[in-house]
Amino acid sequence: MTTFAQWEFTVDREATVAAYARAEIGGSASCNCNGCRNFAVARNSVYPPAFLLFLESLGIDFQKDGEAYHNACLSPGRHDYGGWFHFVGTLEKTGDFPPVAMSENFEAWLVSKGAPSLESFHGLPLVEVAFHATAVPWVLDEPEAM
Numbered sequence: 001m002t003t004f005a006q007w008e009f010t011v012d013r014e015a016t017v018a019a020y021a022r023a024e025i026g027g028s029a030s031c032n033c034n035g036c037r038n039f040a041v042a043r044n045s046v047y048p049p050a051f052l053l054f055l056e057s058l059g060i061d062f063q064k065d066g067e068a069y070h071n072a073c074l075s076p077g078r079h080d081y082g083g084w085f086h087f088v089g090t091l092e093k094t095g096d097f098p099p100v101a102m103s104e105n106f107e108a109w110l111v112s113k114g115a116p117s118l119e120s121f122h123g124l125p126l127v128e129v130a131f132h133a134t135a136v137p138w139v140l141d142e143p144e145a146m
C-alpha cells in the first residue's frame, strides 16, 4: 500500500507507463481552445518539483494530462487552472481530506476515477490525481482568456 498524505492506494506502475506510452497526446494538447493551448505551453513552469516526482513515482507522463481547464484570469498574466491525471490502481482509503499544497500556488489530491480518461486507459481500474494551480502564466501571443 502506498500513501499520499491521508490517502492510501495501490498502483500498477508498469501498466500505467504502458498506457501513457499508448496515448499519443494528453487532453490539453488535443484541445484547440486558447485556455488549453496556453496550458500546454505553460505547464513546464507550472508543476512544482514535488508534484513531478509524485507523478514519476506513479508512472504518469506529465505531458499527457487527462484534461486541464481554465477557471479564471486572477490578474493580468496570472491564471487559475484545474486538471487531472489517471494512473492504474485502486484507491483503498479516501475521504474529504485537505488537498496537499506542493508549492505556494499548487495543490493536488486523489479521488476515485470520475473524470474522463485518455482512451488508452479505458477498461482499466483507475485512480485520479487532481490538481489546482493558481499562478499559471499567459504565454500565448494573443488576448488572455478571461
Ligand SMILES: [Zn+2]
Binding pocket: 031, 032, 033, 034, 035, 036, 037
Ligand atoms: Zn480546451
